Amino acid sequence: ALLWGAILLGCSCGPGPPRVGAAPLVATTYVLDDADGLGREFDGIGAVSGGGATSRLLVNYPEPYRSQILDYLFKPNFGASLHILKVEIGGDAQSTDGTEPSHMHYENDENYFRGYEWWLMKEAKKRNPKIKLIGLPWAFPGWIGGGENWPYDYPDVTAYYVVSWILGAKQYHDLDIDYIGIWNERAFSSKYIKLLRYTLDKHGLEQVRIIASDRLWEPISFVMLTDSELHGVVDVIGAHYPGTKTVKDALLTGKKLWASEDYSTFNDDVGAGCWARILNQNYVNGNMTSTIAWNLVASYYQELPFGRCGLMTAQEPWSGHYKVDSPIWITAHTTQFTQPGWSYLKVDGHLGGGGSFVALTDGLGNLTIIIETMTHNHSKCIRPPLPNFNVAPQRATFDLTGSFSMVETLQVWHSRLGFEYGNSSLFQKLRPVKVWKGRFSLDLNVDEVYTLTTLKTGRKCVFSEPPPPSQPFPSNYKDDFNIRNPPFSEAPNFADQTGVFEYFVNASDPGDHVFTLRQVVVQRPITWVSDADQTISVIGNFKWVNMTVTCDIYIEKPRDGGVFIAGRVDNGGIYVRRTKGVFFWVFADGTYRVTGDLAGREVLMKGVAGVRDNAWHTLTLKIQGNSASGLLNGYPLWENVTVSKPSNGWAALGTRSFEFAQFDNFHIE
Numbered sequence: 001a002l003l004w005g006a007i008l009l010g011c012s013c014g015p016g017p018p019r020v021g022a023a024p025l026v027a028t029t030y031v032l033d034d035a036d037g038l039g040r041e042f043d044g045i046g047a048v049s050g051g052g053a054t055s056r057l058l059v060n061y062p063e064p065y066r067s068q069i070l071d072y073l074f075k076p077n078f079g080a081s082l083h084i085l086k087v088e089i090g091g092d093a094q095s096t097d098g099t100e101p102s103h104m105h106y107e108n109d110e111n112y113f114r115g116y117e118w119w120l121m122k123e124a125k126k127r128n129p130k131i132k133l134i135g136l137p138w139a140f141p142g143w144i145g146g147g148e149n150w151p152y153d154y155p156d157v158t159a160y161y162v163v164s165w166i167l168g169a170k171q172y173h174d175l176d177i178d179y180i181g182i183w184n185e186r187a188f189s190s191k192y193i194k195l196l197r198y199t200l201d202k203h204g205l206e207q208v209r210i211i212a213s214d215r216l217w218e219p220i221s222f223v224m225l226t227d228s229e230l231h232g233v234v235d236v237i238g239a240h241y242p243g244t245k246t247v248k249d250a251l252l253t254g255k256k257l258w259a260s261e262d263y264s265t266f267n268d269d270v271g272a273g274c275w276a277r278i279l280n281q282n283y284v285n286g287n288m289t290s291t292i293a294w295n296l297v298a299s300y301y302q303e304l305p306f307g308r309c310g311l312m313t314a315q316e317p318w319s320g321h322y323k324v325d326s327p328i329w330i331t332a333h334t335t336q337f338t339q340p341g342w343s344y345l346k347v348d349g350h351l352g353g354g355g356s357f358v359a360l361t362d363g364l365g366n367l368t369i370i371i372e373t374m375t376h377n378h379s380k381c382i383r384p385p386l387p388n389f390n391v392a393p394q395r396a397t398f399d400l401t402g403s404f405s406m407v408e409t410l411q412v413w414h415s416r417l418g419f420e421y422g423n424s425s426l427f428q429k430l431r432p433v434k435v436w437k438g439r440f441s442l443d444l445n446v447d448e449v450y451t452l453t454t455l456k457t458g459r460k461c462v463f464s465e466p467p468p469p470s471q472p473f474p475s476n477y478k479d480d481f482n483i484r485n486p487p488f489s490e491a492p493n494f495a496d497q498t499g500v501f502e503y504f505v506n507a508s509d510p511g512d513h514v515f516t517l518r519q520v521v522v523q524r525p526i527t528w529v530s531d532a533d534q535t536i537s538v539i540g541n542f543k544w545v546n547m548t549v550t551c552d553i554y555i556e557k558p559r560d561g562g563v564f565i566a567g568r569v570d571n572g573g574i575y576v577r578r579t580k581g582v583f584f585w586v587f588a589d590g591t592y593r594v595t596g597d598l599a600g601r602e603v604l605m606k607g608v609a610g611v612r613d614n615a616w617h618t619l620t621l622k623i624q625g626n627s628a629s630g631l632l633n634g635y636p637l638w639e640n641v642t643v644s645k646p647s648n649g650w651a652a653l654g655t656r657s658f659e660f661a662q663f664d665n666f667h668i669e
Contacts, residue, residue, distance in 0.1 A: 111147045
């Protein structure tokens, strides 16, 4: 009776009228009309895998959990139902949480099966054949720059390298790349962008559109206004973390404007509030027709930089545990009821009591309205700083005119982020709203999202059995790398932080080391951040204190080559150069060292080991309390070295420089 009373009294739904004595609701009427034409074309909502190694742990999830995670991300009308997947074009260099391998480590090398982005794009396409694909480099192999840390000295080489990735996607994986970027958050070269367009067209890739410059609105917008040829080849201006605002020059170009990377916020309810606010306000305030989240899924060790800054979390392949975080369902409010190619309506979009709304149509009579009332403290993104604003409970009345005047019923989906009591309600289907003579009203509370739509296809899907419970990384872990046809180029759970470590078939070894793990980057890449001067891959549980790490090692570089195993490793990602831990090094000149840091400056012990290059040796590192000791080929080499900091961390292995080296029979206890 109360429900029908609400409908009869003005077709309102929501939390209901204010309590007696409460301040009166702000009441505003908004007109939705298409008679005067439509606004900008909507290009879709997406997410980034990469920038970098953010999907690293996803690939070795056991089934059925891996497929379930992918369904939540990509399957239409299921979960996030993403329209766009943007991936890193691996460049062998650190790009936030790890390195991703290049398809061309060396000038005469091409391999389109390295890494996991090919696999991820195929899994996305399998679920949604219409999903748009974007490729963007964060870094480049060193040979591209001819020894310089710059990709534009030989722009024809860089263009060939990027176009070869697009061609390889099609030739080896039947993937059509829709958009290509320039160089993530770094300088652009007008000459290079023009040459990239020429090279794309020369290879029959006219349909591939160019996004520039994946940094700020300026200077790309200004340069496009002064260079007509550049203006002609750039299809989308992509800005990162624009704070929902654009600039005059960008608007004057007449190009599509995207938040081509945004969000990057811890995926709790505040992260969901951030995401809800910018999904609407990027268009309302900034005319941006696509918003792309960094990152897709937090599938990297949480203690690396920006832990759990994904739309959902899947960082435990050893247990199968994952978590469908609230940003997934905030995404669904837009993605399940719109498609690229729809158009925004020409409306202001600012709510009278604070918050925002957008309205979109397919031009065929369907209408979707998304409303958000996120408060300031519950919607702060990681960047940029958020100016103060107020949001209050309010009544919103919508008048549907033009071709929408015949709409009689709207489906209603609702989320409430429950900061006060910790009981959020996410993406719940409510009773449909009756539209009476083209009008309906909603009572809106704070920190809510509503979707009202003519579409009846929305679904909130949940698998019948929950994922397994969370478990720490196994305290006894072995990998002998004996796999003849590995499904991926990298061994499970190893997270490369500088360099690239790949499965290797050592055909020249007739003995026990035919299948090994090999570090393969031999020239410093064109970096995105400050990679270490050494290569390193971490693994395990960051909370480990006492451990024994054993590994067979093979130095390939004569004279000054060297390798290490390590424990209590405390850093990675963009901070890899400052990594500390307990590092046990052996070198081709027959010496050894124990250091407290990756850079090798803090020497705790050194001496003669008798190790030589091109021979297998077994290293063992034991750390117990404040003491460490090392064994070579099963015999004590050094002992009772005092170690105080760090007090815990991962295990690791790596090399002295960018050099070939092999590892086998890795064991942590």
